[in-house]
Amino acid sequence: MIAELLKGKKVVLASASPRRKEILKNVGIRPLYIPSNIDEEMLDIPPYKLVMMHSENKAKEVAQHLDNKCIVIGADTVVVLDGKILGKPNSKYQAFDYLEKLSGKKHLVYTGVTICYKKIVKTFYEKTSVEFDKLSEFDIENYVETRESFDKAGAYGIQGFGSQFIKKINGCYFNVMGFPINRFYQEIKKILMK
Amino acid sequence: MIAELLKGKKVVLASASPRRKEILKNVGIRPLYIPSNIDEEMLDIPPYKLVMMHSENKAKEVAQHLDNKCIVIGADTVVVLDGKILGKPNSKYQAFDYLEKLSGKKHLVYTGVTICYKKIVKTFYEKTSVEFDKLSEFDIENYVETRESFDKAGAYGIQGFGSQFIKKINGCYFNVMGFPINRFYQEIKKILMK
Numbered sequence: 001m002i003a004e005l006l007k008g009k010k011v012v013l014a015s016a017s018p019r020r021k022e023i024l025k026n027v028g029i030r031p032l033y034i035p036s037n038i039d040e041e042m043l044d045i046p047p048y049k050l051v052m053m054h055s056e057n058k059a060k061e062v063a064q065h066l067d068n069k070c071i072v073i074g075a076d077t078v079v080v081l082d083g084k085i086l087g088k089p090n091s092k093y094q095a096f097d098y099l100e101k102l103s104g105k106k107h108l109v110y111t112g113v114t115i116c117y118k119k120i121v122k123t124f125y126e127k128t129s130v131e132f133d134k135l136s137e138f139d140i141e142n143y144v145e146t147r148e149s150f151d152k153a154g155a156y157g158i159q160g161f162g163s164q165f166i167k168k169i170n171g172c173y174f175n176v177m178g179f180p181i182n183r184f185y186q187e188i189k190k191i192l193m194k
Numbered sequence: 195m196i197a198e199l200l201k202g203k204k205v206v207l208a209s210a211s212p213r214r215k216e217i218l219k220n221v222g223i224r225p226l227y228i229p230s231n232i233d234e235e236m237l238d239i240p241p242y243k244l245v246m247m248h249s250e251n252k253a254k255e256v257a258q259h260l261d262n263k264c265i266v267i268g269a270d271t272v273v274v275l276d277g278k279i280l281g282k283p284n285s286k287y288q289a290f291d292y293l294e295k296l297s298g299k300k301h302l303v304y305t306g307v308t309i310c311y312k313k314i315v316k317t318f319y320e321k322t323s324v325e326f327d328k329l330s331e332f333d334i335e336n337y338v339e340t341r342e343s344f345d346k347a348g349a350y351g352i353q354g355f356g357s358q359f360i361k362k363i364n365g366c367y368f369n370v371m372g373f374p375i376n377r378f379y380q381e382i383k384k385i386l387m388k
Contacts (some may be wrong), residue, residue, distance in 0.1 A: 001333055001355065002358050003336075003355075026354055026355070026357055027354075027357060027358045028355065128362075133376055139195055142195045142197075142198050143195060159220065160220055161221055161222065163217070163221060163368055163375050164221050164375050164376055165376065166366070166368075166376055167376050168322075168365045168366055169363065169364075169365075169367060170362070170363075170364045171363075172361070172362055172363075173352075173363060174357055174360075182327055182357070182359060182361050185327075185358045186327070
């Protein structure tokens with residue numbers, strides 16, 4: 001288990017996302033949280049490359065301030081519908097618009113993760129397909145009123161009120177929440193058991 | 195949203211499962227919890243029929259004590275590996291055995307749900323496929339030590355320490371936790387908006 005593997009190690013999460021905190025807490029990890037100052041630039045590159053670039057920038061920026069025996073973790077998540085990235089909505093109207101677009105359709109969620117440890121920088125990504133139920137205008141209005149949309153890529157959270165709108169997923173659920181915990185376990189094992 | 199639909203209604207969950215409580219709480223529903231006394235008999239019938247029979251027995255048993263304007267919800271979840279049902283483990287050794295069997299394989303999770311309301315009894319089920327990572331003996335030992343196995347079908351919880359072992363799922367995540375919340379929304383809408 002991850003908690004056994006990381007026992008006695010200094011772990012830092014280069015993110016302030018409460019969802020990532022929760023995913024790590026659930027498996028018994030309580031890292032230090034140091035949000036990076038990196039701007040998440042929206043370049044015209046494939047989503048898997050974009051999230052890996054962002055996670056690497058975040059982890060490296062934080063890691064360069066720390067002792068290199070710390071395990072520094074960076075992560076970045078985007079929602080992709082019909083090839084277009086939906087970021088965090090900047091208004092009620094944009095949240096409404098995103099949810100209207102997601103309604104009744106499948107979209108993809110990509111999370112990039114970077115682990116910095118000693119001289120190692122390992123970056124990977126996971127992809128999960130998410131199928132949204134058909135939402136009524138009333139559903140969307142009520143959902144936007146909950147304010148759950150605002151700090152989340154694609155304007156929804158799969159773990160809160162949003163859960164009732166998700167017909168099915170294919171892939172890692174925790175990847176949609178913002179951190180692919182099983183893949184992380186696989187990768188950190190490879191790094192530490194070398 | 196479900197919370198809007200159920201506003202002012204008396205809702206009863208015929209179950210004491212903390213996971214089902216959490217799923218409903220996440221969407222703003224706080225039902226009365228009345229566990230039924232029904233024994234979950236393990237008959238030799240297909241799993242989808244078994245969970246529907248159990249959920250219906252639970253809901254009906256509780257409903258017959260209540261005002262028929264209450265919405266009574268029953269649910270039952272089983273884990274099925276290679277056609278065999280894995281129930282709740284009754285010892286450390288059985289938990290170890292179940293996890294060893296699940297390791298590196300895909301299994302199915304079935305949840306049956308029954309809604310009793312006035313003269314309506316509506317029963318349905320959802321199925322989710324779950325792919326387990328290959329677990330080491332050490333993983334299994336440590337996991338069993340967390341005691342997370344004991345009140346759970348298949349000896350694992352997808353939302354706690356167990357999350358790190360799940361490679362991917364195909365279907366509804368909340369169905370694996372014990373209650374398919376999106377399907378429930380679809381069905382309760384049909385019943386109440388008649």
